[in-house]
Amino acid sequence: MSNIENTKGSILSFGELLLRMCPDGEGQWLKSNKLPFFMGGAELNVANALALWEQPIKYFTALPDNALSEQIISYLESKSIDTSAIHHSGNRIGLYYLTRGKDVKNNAIVYDRAGSSFADLKPGMVNWDVVLEGVSWFHFSAICPALNQLAADVCEEVLQAASKKHITISVDLNYRPKLWQYGKKPVEIMPKLVQYADIIMGNVWAEETMLGIPVTPDMHESGQQSIYLKEGLYSSERIMDAYPRCRAVANTFRFDAGKGVEYYTSLYTGNRFYHSPTYTTETVVDKVGSGDCFMAGLIYGFYNKQDPQQLLDFATAAAFEKLFIEGDATTKRVDQIYNTMKQ
Template sequence: MNGILDKDYSSGSVLNFGELLLRITPDAGGDWLQENSIPVFVGGAELNVATALALWGVPSRYFTALPKNGMSEQLVSFVQEKNIDTSSIYYHGNRVGLYFLTKGQDLKNDALIYDRANSAFAELTPGQVDWDKVLDGVTWFHFSAICPAISQNAADVCKEALEAASKKGITISVDLNYRAKLWKYGKEPIDVMPELAQYCDLIMGNIWAAERMLGVKVEELVTESGQKSLYVKEGQKSSEGIIKQFPKCKAVANTFRFTANDNTNVEYYTVLYTGDKLYLSGEHRAETIIDKVGSGDCYMAGLIYGFYNNNDPQQIVDFATAAAFTKLFVNSDATNKSVEEIQKAIKQ
């Protein structure tokens, strides 16, 4: 049996490790200046995963770092209302991380501005956190490549947490989120991520992220082709390359989302490679979508949900894909779709 598929996770919870962020969302036309009003969303990739898992009935915990003040109390209460265990949160420092993203724009767009320097999470250092205590009762640990992109300290703390989780036999997953506007402390992803990926049982991303972060090459002709059959084939090749490079890894998932710049004509499908076999999801299409933010996080949550409940690989990839696609129609960082709603959206 595949080690990640035949494990009992139900005795513990999923711990999501990452920075809580406030997303400030001005409108493109500047009306917020006249109205003295601007939407704020509570998010962060790992919190989005935690929110989805809690909604779907998986025991969900969240580790982040926050300053000890009144605003943090409000934020923690907000997270707790979503049935997420916040007992692992570490309090120190002076500020919460922010990012600004113009309404309707993509995270890769020039409309994205980060304001995360000197946040409580960015200023975590090795030796501060009692990982034995934090990881007690945890059977799955999740993080994303955003964490080590923030600062050298964050990368070092991430490795410390992974070492502790690995020693406890906890299953570990990573989302290869690439954010071009991070990684500003003198390191490239390829300098950092392979060292962290060696601890992972499940690696999720896309073939281009795997190339940039783990050095698994993608044929240039594949990228230029636009052909689904070639993308799927390259997904398998990339997955096999990752598993060969990182023997602890037992499953690799790749997403393929194509859309016009104005959020129209969306095409979405994914593949999961595990047990020497590739599983392809159904294909989802839409003429327009509402919000791309958090779709990949929802996919990651869908994978964890499937493995946590010991579903078979085809069920896992179908559920995760439908979860991510339905998130595209939710105006928030995290999904609000139930398991039943997602199951109805599965494409065969």
């Protein structure tokens, strides 16, 4: 039985809060003694968007018990994010460095998150019954289980607890190749976590890497949207066959062309396949967080029982708008996103 209708409680986003440091590519930051930073992390980006869109959002992460964490928590609360579930343990907040203007998937990214409070979580440390109280939707991503085996075990622990409470579960198959350094491949870990999910979001390449669903080898040769969408449908059907709990699969297709981007998405609900309009732009301000914004849009739509085509179009427009916003999270309100959809 699908849990997607269970939308009476709050939405809980689960994942590591990160501080993103943004040195410029020319090294000017060393001369000016200035290093711009943004607060983010995939699941926090989702929480920020949902809070901005006036949804009841709760955020779980782990932070050290110190003054810096207090400032961060106060800031999140000022954004209408419920921080009551945040766990205090460990000694440090995770960091990563990303050269300004570069894509999150290229070699410019440097992680400094080993030994962070979140990465050091272990099964049995958190009372999930307390964390999940009043929650009807639980969201996580593939980033948490990429950190280490214990983090993957914690992820499974909370998913089991959420499943027992009949909470709707969504997952974003974020693939970060610079993570997954503890001797396990994603396909060895993710299937047992994805089995709990009602809604699965990713792209066909991540689904191949994490779930073992093959991508047609010569798919790129045509470059035709119809071929990519057909591949999205095939992958979605295989996911639903393999994971009986899943009720919807969404895929993003983002293609970089020089400094520009072509972007569109798809959604499969088991009985119908939807795809979004295609967006193109020649300029991009910040690619970080666009996928998180799409995920937030999906949650927003399903949580509010929107029509599948409507919620897909909203999520896609929200993700596209994020490309023009500096920082990890969107600043666009619901009405502004609907205006984008009308253009």
